[in-house]
Amino acid sequence: MKITYENNNTKISGAKNFDLGQTFECGQCFRFDKDSDGLYKGTAFGKTITAGQDGEGITLYGVGEREFESLWRGYFDLDRDYAGIIKALSFDERVSVAASSGAGGIRILNQDGWETLCSFIVSQNNNIPRIKKIIASLCSLLGEETGGGFYSFPSAEAVAGAGIEGLAPIRSGFRAKYIIDAAESVASGKVKLDGLSLLPYDEAKAELMKIKGVGDKVSDCALLFGFGFRGAFPKDVWIKRTLEKYYGADFSPSEYFGEHAGIAQQYLFYYERSILKKIAGDN
DNA sequence: GTCCAGGATCGGA
DNA sequence: TCCGATCATGGA
Numbered sequence: 510m511k512i513t514y515e516n517n518n519t520k521i522s523g524a525k526n527f528d529l530g531q532t533f534e535c536g537q538c539f540r541f542d543k544d545s546d547g548l549y550k551g552t553a554f555g556k557t558i559t560a561g562q563d564g565e566g567i568t569l570y571g572v573g574e575r576e577f578e579s580l581w582r583g584y585f586d587l588d589r590d591y592a593g594i595i596k597a598l599s600f601d602e603r604v605s606v607a608a609s610s611g612a613g614g615i616r617i618l619n620q621d622g623w624e625t626l627c628s629f630i631v632s633q634n635n636n637i638p639r640i641k642k643i644i645a646s647l648c649s650l651l652g653e654e655t656g657g658g659f660y661s662f663p664s665a666e667a668v669a670g671a672g673i674e675g676l677a678p679i680r681s682g683f684r685a686k687y688i689i690d691a692a693e694s695v696a697s698g699k700v701k702l703d704g705l706s707l708l709p710y711d712e713a714k715a716e717l718m719k720i721k722g723v724g725d726k727v728s729d730c731a732l733l734f735g736f737g738f739r740g741a742f743p744k745d746v747w748i749k750r751t752l753e754k755y756y757g758a759d760f761s762p763s764e765y766f767g768e769h770a771g772i773a774q775q776y777l778f779y780y781e782r783s784i785l786k787k788i789a790g791d792n
Numbered sequence: 793g794t795c796c797a798g799g800a801t802c803g804g805a
Numbered sequence: 806t807c808c809g810a811t812c813a814t815g816g817a
Contacts, residue, residue: 536798633799636816640798643814682813687800724800745798778798 510587512577519577522566526591528614529562535615535779537734539628539641540648540662550659552648553584554621557659586616594769601766603755604773607780615775618734622702623695624662625735626717629727630687646679647688668692687722694720706736713738733771742770747782 510524521527533541533549541551541560548561548570558581559570569581582588595613599605607613627647632640644662651663651671668676669692676685694700700720705713713736717728729743742762744752752760766773 629798632797634797634812635799635814636797638816639814642816680814682815683800683811684813722800726799730798743798747798782798 514574514577517571517573519569519572519574519581520566521569521587524566524587526595526613527567527585527587527616529560529567531612531614531779532585532616532618534783535612535775536637536782537730537775538618538620539632539637539644540624542641552655552659552661553618554580555653555655555661556580557655557657583619586619589616591616591772594772598766598769598773598776601773603751603780604766604776607776607784610780611784612776612779615772615779617739617772617775619737620735621662622705622731622735623665626695626702626720626723626727626731627662627668627688627691629730629734630691630720630722631681631684632730633684633687633722633727635684643679643681647676647681650676650678665692665695669696684722687720690721691723702736706738710738710740714741729771733774739771740768742766742774745778748774748778751777751781 511522513520513522529549530543532538533543533551538551540553541549543549544559548559550559551557556576558572561568561570569577572581595608599608628640628644631643635643647668648660648662651667652660655661668688673685673689676688679685681688691700695702700716705716708716710732713732714728717723717731723731726743726745729741732738733741733743740763744762752762756765762774763770
């Protein structure tokens with residue numbers, strides 16, 4: 510992998526297993542959209558960027574060395590050896606097939622913990638287009654403008670301050686009370702997100718599940734996408750179907766796949782949900 | 793109009 | 806412990 514800086518852009522070339530589209534569209538992140546020109550635009554950690562990919566590599570527009578090193582290198586998980594992880598996980602036939610059939614360019618983003626927690630509370634019993642819409646609405650309602658009509662994700666304090674009535678415009682339905690409980694718990698310190706990534710998995714999970722509306726799956730998503738727990742294995746409806754179909758009952762993904770179970774999960778999820786669905790749709 | 797969505801909670805077997 | 810109904814809304 511080679512990083513070069515020119516004209517206030519950062520160019521990443523020779524990065525193995527890094528596909529911008531797969532990474533932004535595999536369901537881990539709700540804040541990036543593809544523009545009509547094929548570029549992805551979105552906001553993370555209060556910074557809005559435009560990113561594109563061509564045969565030469567990935568370009569982050571308007572990002573200089575300082576910002577790249579302090580934010581985006583970590584965000585895109587660039588210091589993790591995905592090729593090696595895929596090799597290590599390919600003892601499993603399903604993961605091997607998924608990784609070599611259009612899911613191998615996914616990188617697990619290191620997103621903001623609070624944003625990820627809140628986003629996956631919104632995701633429950635919901636569909637991705639609507640999840641994105643609700644989150645965008647929450648950000649424009651309570652976040653701060655970051656330029657070009659983009660907004661930062663609001664702090665827990667800002668969300669708690671709005672109260673349940675204040676959230677009415679985002680149309681989040683029965684999830685509003687859960688969002689408020691999460692915001693109040695985090696703002697008050699009842700649930701501590703600082704240092705959560707350093708706790709053992711079980712303790713970190715129990716901490717998040719103190720929040721109403723945060724159960725087994727939502728907490729695993731937050732841990733995997735927002736707190737660096739690559740061994741967390743979120744079990745949504747698609748993955749449950751996959752597990753039943755190929756791995757049988759009483760199967761323990763975390764023991765079977767090990768420390769990178771979450772990455773295996775994401776390959777399986779994206780492959781089953783997007784790639785097989787697309788193939789089915791083409792027939 | 794119907795079905796269902798990256799689930800969690802609650803009450804009752 | 807397990808199962809089903811329910812939750813609020815709108816995308817497909």
